[in-house]
Amino acid sequence: MFECTGSNLSRNPELTGRLTSMKIEVQSKKLIKPSAPTPNHSRMLNISGIDELQPTLYSGFLFYYRANGENQEDDIFRRLRLLEESLSETLTIFYPLAGRYVEEELYIDCNDQGVEFVHAKVNGQLDQLLRGEFDPDLLGRLSEFQMGAAGNPLVVVQVNVFECGGLVISLRSFHKVGDLSAMATFMKSWVTVCRSGTHELASPYFELSTLFPVKGSGVNLTPPLLAGVKLTMNRFLFSGAAISRLKLAGPKNMRISRVEAVSALLCKVFVTMDRAKHGRLRPLLVCQNMNLRGTVNLPIPTNAFGNFITKVVTRHTMPQSGPDFEELVKMIHDMFANAKTRYATIADTESCMDMVKDSAREYAERVKSDEVNVVNFSSWCGFPLYDIDFGWGKPELVSNVCQPARRIILLDSKTEGGIDAWIILSQEEKVLLVQDPDIVAFAS
Incomplete structure (x- = not known):
């Protein structure tokens, strides 16, 4: 196991204490499925030879949104519903992300099981995080996900709601499914659907495996992992x-x-x-x-x-x-x-x-x-x-x-x-x- 703690050039003990004591309580956890079923002929997607090289890790990012003065409780639930509905519509186009990886056969079962969607409540102010110390233990809990189990979702979204109405939206994705460019495209598409619907979106090309078939390289790009070391971010x-x-x-x-x-x-x-x-x-x-x-x-x-x-x-x-x-x-x-x-x-x-x-x-x-x-x-x-604007x-x-x-x-x-x-x-x-x-x- 590893542990992450935070660091700034200057430390504010009062702010640090408030951050480490922030509680994050999961309010709900569900699977968001594509709004329309994936056709039978698209149910199996082979990974490419380049996908095969990637580590069996989840990478991701967090987006921090300040409150805009309108964030009453009913507005938060409206936003959560909008995020869920637009994610479901987006997954109809990005259907492999709602599937499951079959490691033994090196393919994605596009079975529409869904993306995990977590709603969590944080008992603190977003400004405490933005102006204080970035404690990665806290950041980890804002994007918490138990990795490594068979049948895990390929994408996990966590929407963290602060007392002030500010949001931190995290996205973790399985690296063998796509690189940063691919996931940035997915995020851009999701916010487009959230603001204006799917009519502006073009379907991605998912057939890189036909150009770069798996040939069993026996190589993996997993970086040197530090076990038993207290890490800082x-x-x-x-x-x-x-x-x-x-x-x-x-x-x-x-x-x-x-x-x-x-x-x-x-x-x-x-x-x-x-x-x-x-x-x-x-x-x-x-x-x-x-x-x-x-x-x-x-x-x-x-x-x-x-x-x-x-x-x-x-x-x-x-x-x-x-x-x-x-x-x-x-x-x-x-x-x-x-x-x-x-x-x-x-x-x-x-x-x-x-x-x-x-x-x-x-x-x-x-x-x-x-x-x-x-x-x-x-x-x-x-x-x-920084253009990821849900509205x-x-x-x-x-x-x-x-x-x-x-x-x-x-x-x-x-x-x-x-x-x-x-x-x-x-x-x-x-x-x-x-x-x-x-x-x-x-x-x-």
Whole structure:
């Protein structure tokens, strides 16, 4: 088992105490089924070879909505009913999500059993959470779900209602069903149905398995899990101005992205922490998921639903002088540029699948070593998560859920040009992280 606790650069003991004492009481739990039955000819959906590589974990995000002054009790129940009804209508189009995964046969039984929908009541104010410490133990209870049992729902939604009328809506999804791009498409479709109905929606393409059939790779992209370690989840905001300063400190005559600049700084911080922990400079292994949509020159439908991602990995031996920011920026920039060039030259789906499997195999082998400092990134930047508006306004904040793995999630922040870095790591490393001069200088 793992335990998550929270951290901010500065702690407010009074707020922290109120947050940890918040009670979350489940009011109801039900299965939401598609509003129309799935046709018999669509009842079985094979997973793709890329789906097969994904970990048997649930990933997800939380959307935080402030009260708008109209949230009387009857309005809350109206919203809950609207969410349930629109989810049911959306599942008619995204019908595999209402099914169940048959692990032995590697397919989804599209049996319309439904998505789990939980309504919970929180005895606190949403502002206490937004202005106080982000306690991931509390965040975990806002998206609580017992994973691992056979026959589990593939998607779990939890609507948390605060005393002020504010809402936190969480969504967890089984990774073998779809990547972030797929689930962001689902969320965008759900809010569209909630506001205006299904007439604006186009049916997704669910047949990636015909392009990338399962061939039994024997590889799994599960990140190194930390058992028996007290983990922390920490949020750091890199403003647009801070990222501009980072770019200026990078290599001259190189056009670098916001993600590359922030990733390089965090790699520098993680190298410093690793040296303090181990007493020496270990080689750095940077791992990042890369979306293949728009990268490969193959006839893949733009509305393809499922996993269409690859893992990119680069290894860097640290000089004795320590980590150099410019060098780390160049390393990460080249990692992405080289991967994009390789995938852009692919001529057929079989070659693409082979390359994705080779990348997965390289990742699985390299992260096994105890002699490297592994830094796992996932960038959600560029996905319009702050546009998830069910009809009562855009979210005040979007976050990921805590998982038992040392990793960094990058999201576009609500402020123009900024990036939120959500960092999961051990309690021991957190002490070093919050004191790092680069974190203090560039993150708020």
